[in-house]
Amino acid sequence: MKKLFGVMGDPIAHSMSPAMHNDLFSLYDIDAVYLPFHVMQGDLETAVKGLKAIGASGFNVTIPHKTEIMSFLDKIDPLAEAIGAVNTVKNENGHLIGYNTDGPGFVKGLESVIADLESRSALIIGAGGAARAIYFSLAQAGIHSIDLYNRTQLKAEELISSCPYKVQSKLLDRETAERDLAAYQLIIQTTSIGMFPDIDSTPLSMANINCDALVSDIIYNPSQTKLLKEASGKGAMIQNGIEMFVFQGALAFEKWTGIFPDTNRMRANVLRHLGG
Numbered sequence: 001m002k003k004l005f006g007v008m009g010d011p012i013a014h015s016m017s018p019a020m021h022n023d024l025f026s027l028y029d030i031d032a033v034y035l036p037f038h039v040m041q042g043d044l045e046t047a048v049k050g051l052k053a054i055g056a057s058g059f060n061v062t063i064p065h066k067t068e069i070m071s072f073l074d075k076i077d078p079l080a081e082a083i084g085a086v087n088t089v090k091n092e093n094g095h096l097i098g099y100n101t102d103g104p105g106f107v108k109g110l111e112s113v114i115a116d117l118e119s120r121s122a123l124i125i126g127a128g129g130a131a132r133a134i135y136f137s138l139a140q141a142g143i144h145s146i147d148l149y150n151r152t153q154l155k156a157e158e159l160i161s162s163c164p165y166k167v168q169s170k171l172l173d174r175e176t177a178e179r180d181l182a183a184y185q186l187i188i189q190t191t192s193i194g195m196f197p198d199i200d201s202t203p204l205s206m207a208n209i210n211c212d213a214l215v216s217d218i219i220y221n222p223s224q225t226k227l228l229k230e231a232s233g234k235g236a237m238i239q240n241g242i243e244m245f246v247f248q249g250a251l252a253f254e255k256w257t258g259i260f261p262d263t264n265r266m267r268a269n270v271l272r273h274l275g276g
C-alpha cells in the first residue's frame with residue numbers, strides 16, 4: 001500500500017518539502033507520497049489524531065506547531081525534548097515519535113565546510129526557536145564555545161541556562177559582539193532580520209569580522225542577506241539557509257526510510273524552486 005507522509009503548518013502553500021521528498025521517493029523507488037496539509041492553530045490535535053488514525057507513516061511539522069505538537073505524541077527524542085520543539089514525526093507501529101532534525105541538520109550542513117568543530121568558537125545571533133535548536137545541537141556535537149547575542153537579553157539568558165549539554169558560553173550585548181567579532185571562527189545569524197522583504201537590515205555589523213571565519217545565515221530568501229554580503233566583502237566564507245533546510249529534510253527522510261538521501265540532488269531541487 002502507498003505510504004503517506006506530509007507537512008503540517010500555517011501557512012503551508014509555499015513549502016518546498018513536498019517537491020523535495022516526492023523527488024526522493026521516486027529516486028529510491030519508494031511507493032509513497034508527501035503532501036502539504038494546511039493546519040491552523042487550534043486544529044492541530046484533530047489533525048494529528050486523523051493522520052494517526054489513517055496510518056500515515058510520518059510527517060513534518062512547521063510554524064506555528066513545532067512546540068504544541070509535543071503534547072500529542074507518544075514519545076519524544078531527548079534532544080527534541082530539550083530543545084522544546086519537534087519538526088519530524090515517525091509513526092512506529094501506531095506510536096508517534098517526535099524528533100528535531102533542524103539543529104542536527106544545521107550541524108550536518110556545516111560538516112562539508114568545517115572539519116574541526118571542537119576547536120571552534122561560535123557566536124549565535126538570535127535566541128528564538130531556530131537558535132535554540134542550533135545552540136543545543138552544536139553543544140551536543142562538542143563545539144568549543146558558543147556565545148550569544150540577542151535583542152532581548154532575557155531570552156538569551158534563558159536559552160543558555162536551559163541547555164543540558166556542557167559548553168562554554170557567555171551572553172553579549174550588541175556593542176561587545178560587534179567590537180569582539182574577530183574572536184569568532186563561526187558566526188550564525190538566526191533572526192528573521194534580512195529576510196524578504198526586510199532585505200536592507202542586519203542585526204549586527206560585520207565590520208570587525210575575521211576573514212578566516214565562516215558566516216552562516218539560516219535565511220534562504222534572499223539567497224544572500226545583507227549580513228552575508230557584508231561578511232563576504234570582508235573575505236569571510238559564507239553559507240545560507242539552504243544547507244540547514246536540505247539537511248533537516250535529509251535527516252527526516254533517513255528516519256522514515258533508513259536511507260540517507262542524495263543531498264546534492266535535494267539542494268538542486270530547492271534551488272530550482274527558489275528560481276536558481
Ligand code: NAP
Nearest residue numbers: 126127128129130131151152155190191192218241244245
Ligand atoms: P523566532 O522563534 O520567532 O525567533 C526570532 C528571532 O529573531 C529572535 O531572536 C528575535 O529576537 C529576533 N528578531 C525578530 N525581529 C527582530 C528585530 N526587529 N530586531 C532584532 N531581532 C529580531 O523565529 P525562528 O523560528 O527562530 O526563525 C528565525 C529565522 O530562521 C526565520 O527567518 C526563519 O525563516 C529561519 N529558519 C530557517 C530554517 C532553515 O531551515 N533554513 C529553519 C528554521 C528557521 P527577540 O528575542 O528580541 O524577539
